[in-house]
Amino acid sequence: MEPLDGNAMAGVLRDLFGRDMTTMGYECPGCRRTGVVAEMAVYMSGPGTVARCRDCDTILLMLTERRGMYCIDLPGMPQPVLPPV
Amino acid sequence: MERAALLRRLTWQTGTVISTISETPRVKTIVLAVADWSGHRAGQHIDVRLTAPDGYQTERSYSIASAPEDDHLSITVERLDDGEVSPYLVDELREGDELEFRGPVGGHFVWDDDLGGPLFLVAGGSGVVPLRAMLRHHQAIGSKVPVRVLCSARSLELLIYRDELKELAADDLIDISITLTREPPRSWRGYRRRIDPAMLSTTGWATRKEPLTYICGPTAFVETAAAGLVALGHDARRIRTERFGGTGV
Amino acid sequence: MAVTRGFIGRRAAESSRVPPGQYVTRDFPVLSAGPTPYTPLDTWDFTIRGAVDKPVSWSWAEFQQLPHEKFTVDIHCVTKWTRLDMAWSGVPLDTFLDAVPTQATYALAFSDGGYTTNIPLADLRGGKAWIVDEYDGRPLEPEHGGPARLLVPHLYFWKSAKWIRGVELRTTDQPGFWEMFGYHNYGDPWKEQRYYGD
Ligand SMILES: Cc1cc2nc3c(=O)[nH]c(=O)nc-3n(C[C@H](O)[C@H](O)[C@H](O)COP(=O)(O)OP(=O)(O)OC[C@H]3O[C@@H](n4cnc5c(N)ncnc54)[C@H](O)[C@@H]3O)c2cc1C
Ligand SMILES: [Zn+2]
Numbered sequence: 001m002e003p004l005d006g007n008a009m010a011g012v013l014r015d016l017f018g019r020d021m022t023t024m025g026y027e028c029p030g031c032r033r034t035g036v037v038a039e040m041a042v043y044m045s046g047p048g049t050v051a052r053c054r055d056c057d058t059i060l061l062m063l064t065e066r067r068g069m070y071c072i073d074l075p076g077m078p079q080p081v082l083p084p085v
Numbered sequence: 086m087e088r089a090a091l092l093r094r095l096t097w098q099t100g101t102v103i104s105t106i107s108e109t110p111r112v113k114t115i116v117l118a119v120a121d122w123s124g125h126r127a128g129q130h131i132d133v134r135l136t137a138p139d140g141y142q143t144e145r146s147y148s149i150a151s152a153p154e155d156d157h158l159s160i161t162v163e164r165l166d167d168g169e170v171s172p173y174l175v176d177e178l179r180e181g182d183e184l185e186f187r188g189p190v191g192g193h194f195v196w197d198d199d200l201g202g203p204l205f206l207v208a209g210g211s212g213v214v215p216l217r218a219m220l221r222h223h224q225a226i227g228s229k230v231p232v233r234v235l236c237s238a239r240s241l242e243l244l245i246y247r248d249e250l251k252e253l254a255a256d257d258l259i260d261i262s263i264t265l266t267r268e269p270p271r272s273w274r275g276y277r278r279r280i281d282p283a284m285l286s287t288t289g290w291a292t293r294k295e296p297l298t299y300i301c302g303p304t305a306f307v308e309t310a311a312a313g314l315v316a317l318g319h320d321a322r323r324i325r326t327e328r329f330g331g332t333g334v
Numbered sequence: 335m336a337v338t339r340g341f342i343g344r345r346a347a348e349s350s351r352v353p354p355g356q357y358v359t360r361d362f363p364v365l366s367a368g369p370t371p372y373t374p375l376d377t378w379d380f381t382i383r384g385a386v387d388k389p390v391s392w393s394w395a396e397f398q399q400l401p402h403e404k405f406t407v408d409i410h411c412v413t414k415w416t417r418l419d420m421a422w423s424g425v426p427l428d429t430f431l432d433a434v435p436t437q438a439t440y441a442l443a444f445s446d447g448g449y450t451t452n453i454p455l456a457d458l459r460g461g462k463a464w465i466v467d468e469y470d471g472r473p474l475e476p477e478h479g480g481p482a483r484l485l486v487p488h489l490y491f492w493k494s495a496k497w498i499r500g501v502e503l504r505t506t507d508q509p510g511f512w513e514m515f516g517y518h519n520y521g522d523p524w525k526e527q528r529y530y531g532d
Contacts (some may be wrong), residue, residue, distance in 0.1 A: 002304035003369070005328045008146055010190035011132035015096050020192035038193030039326070043367050047412045047492055047512050050367040057369060064516045066529045071090050071516050099336065136336060137343040141357055141414075167361070169343065177340045185336055 006038040009049060012063065013037075016070055026077045030058030037061070097134060099183045100158060108245045111164040112211065113175045114150055116157050117184060125149055127222035128195035128215045128299070128327075131160065131188030135170060145170045148214040148301075148327075149189060152221035161245060163211040165331070194299065194327040196222070202230035202297050205289045207280070207310045209237045209302025212329060213245050216301060220253055233296075234261040235288045237280055237306065240268040262288040280306070282313040292318045297325075304328040351408055353523040356416040362469075363415055364477045367511065371446035371476075371497050378481060380465060381500035382430055385438040391500075392430070394481070400425045403464065407487040409494075410523035422485060424466030427458040430501075438503035442510060443484050446497040451510035452519065453486060453493055455503065462488055465498060490521040490528070 006022050013021040022038040033055045040051040040060055048064035053076065060076030100117030108114055130148045147160040164175035178184065196204065196219045204223075206216040213236055223232060234253075238244040244263065254261040264276030264284065276284055290296035298319065300310045307328045315321050343357065352358055375394040383389035392400070404423045410416045441455045457463065467474050467482040474480035479496030486493045492512050513519050518527040526532060 002330055003328070004304065004330050005326060007130070007191050007194050007327045008330075010130070010192070011144075011146065011187050014190050015187065020190065023192045036193060038191070041369075045363065045413075046365045046367045047517055048367075048515060052368060059368075062515050064512075066516060069090055073515060135338040135341045135343070137341055138337050141343045143343065173338075173341050182339050183336065185338065 003041045003043050003052075005042055006036070006040040006051060008042050008044060009037070009051065009061075009063070012049075012070070016072065026060060028053040028056065028058055028060065029076050031056040096187045097185050098187065099185050102178060102180050102182045102184060103157065104180060105178070108161060109243050109247075111175065111243070112161060112245050113164075114159050114161045115174060115178060115184070116159045119158050122158055123189070125153055125158075125189035126192075126195040126197060127152060127218040129189040129191045129218075130215065131158075131186045132190065133160075133170070133174070134185045134187070135173060136185070143169060149218055150214045152218055152225050154222065154225035161211065161214045161217075163245075194301070194325050196297075196299065198223075198226055198228050198230065200297060202232065203290050203294055204230055204232040205296045205298040206232065206234045207285070207289075207298065207300040207302075208235070209280075209306030209310070210239075210243075210329075211245060212300075212302025212306065212327070214301075215327065216299060217246050217249070219299065220259065223259075224253070224256065229258070232259045233289055234259065235264070235280065235285070236261065237264045237266060237302070239266055241265060241270055241273070260288075280310055280313065282317055285310065285313045286317055289314070292320075295320065295323060297323050299325050299327075301327040302329060303331045305331075351418060352416050353410055354526050355414060355528075356410055356523065357414055359415040359417055361415075362417060362420075362478065363411070363413070365411065365413065365491070366477070366496070367449065368447050373446050373481070373497070373499075375481060378499070380430070380482070380498065382434045382503065383500060384436075384442075384502035384504050386434045386436050386503055390430075390434050397425065397465070397467070397482070400429055402468075405464075407485075409487055409491055411491040412517065412521070412523075412528050416523075421470050422464065422466045423468035423471075424464035424482075424485060426461050427463040427465065427501075428461060430465070431455075431459060434503075436503045438505055440504040440507045442502040442504055442508050443493075443495040443498060444500055444502060445495045446499055449495055449497070449511050451484075451493050451495050452508055452513055453489070454507075454520070457486060457489065458501070462486065488522070490518075490523050492517065493521050 010022045024037045027034045041054045043050045051061040062073040064071045100119040103118045104116045106114040134144045136142045150161040151159040162174045165171045269277040378394045379391045381391040406421045408418045463486045466485045484495045484498045
């Protein structure tokens, strides 16, 4: 399965945060690429969702669901930049 | 490492199918009536959720095919033969059925007049769906932004919104190019190959025009188009992409 | 829960061979958490390392020489699909482990692309786990974990690490990739051990 991009996470992220998160900015800790969540390479076919840097594959965001509870990890986003609402 | 546990909100709503439109032998537009539709931006999508009698559920994303100004919300679905959801939506769903979904969602792959242009819209297969919403929106608001469109389809028969694209092309501000990758008719005068930098260069804008580009379609198509434009010297930050998964076109 | 008229899904629970909460599929869904690595066979090896006197490796050619078993098992994925009667060919883990004395009780499988998963060593012994390089009579495709993957059919499928390159033997348990992100440490499909704490 070819990877998707961060647009595909828009629905679940909006459910979790109550707002659009795909325009949130980040800087990749692996290669310093900057971008927005929508541009990440997203793998949704496993047990959870894994979002990686498009340039260097560093994991930036992980999303796992557990019976209605979501767990979100942001290993690659020490300082996420929230977009204006 | 930052970690947070979050409770999912219940944001699913239902729409009622008021009609379905055959676009190609394997593509249908599904028109929905939705109570309290919040409105949307051109380019956004919804997540559709199907539930089987035994409780099994599955979700897929579908771009909104209608403009914010249209009377009804619609999506356009391409049937993948071995797919789980798209054959249901194309073959089984009918007028009067209820469809559960959440949305509109997505704030990146959207176009409003404020974002300006000139616009270059590049579509592979069903990737034309959100771009059609942008084109309709462009017309509905009487935007003055010039638009160039490049659509790739396997054959003329499989080109989604064929008639509508022809009508849109009559607009002075809108230029539409089409490439047919598999079976172009003998008399076909458009392109007859997969997209490449040369085609992107002739159908799109010069780099000095600093166009705003939207590319949508199967993942491999989007990668090729985006890489081609960057290789031509376009600014990657003015290229927005949306990948539907899968390969080809 | 509102049932969608006319939708049955392509999965249906069948027999006593299907663990709770699973649906039978006829496909072989591709699961991945990252890009597919393409490791040339001449640089591929399989290594047992960690709590051993000295790490031991097998090259691709050496691995090919080892006696392979053909076997058919049911596979259960935590994403809720079960696929019955999948035909594999591979080398039992015992073949490798018997060559490397150890005091370890835990194992951490590691793969190209950085994926890891932890399994009690006992679950890799006794003919319950294999390194497979063939599915359905053909070389294992890269998207399904080729050239070779771990196969531990009695646990959820994420334990069957794709693109396997070796096993680290350990005296302490170390959670792998999905285990670190909240999935069950052991993953028995018959006990529905999906998540941490199940
Ligand atoms: C943001 C977003 C917007 C989308 N908008 C649309 C849209 O407007 N119209 C539309 O028709 N689809 C759209 N898609 C794709 C859609 O979500 C589904 O992936 C698609 O309908 C296939 O679902 P399925 O259940 O039928 O197939 P599945 O059962 O999920 O997959 C069946 C097989 O097809 C392959 N496959 C999956 N997706 C694709 C694909 N897109 N192209 C080719 N092969 C694929 C799979 O790898 C698998 O082998 C969108 C996807 C995203 C992420
Ligand atoms: Zn990076």
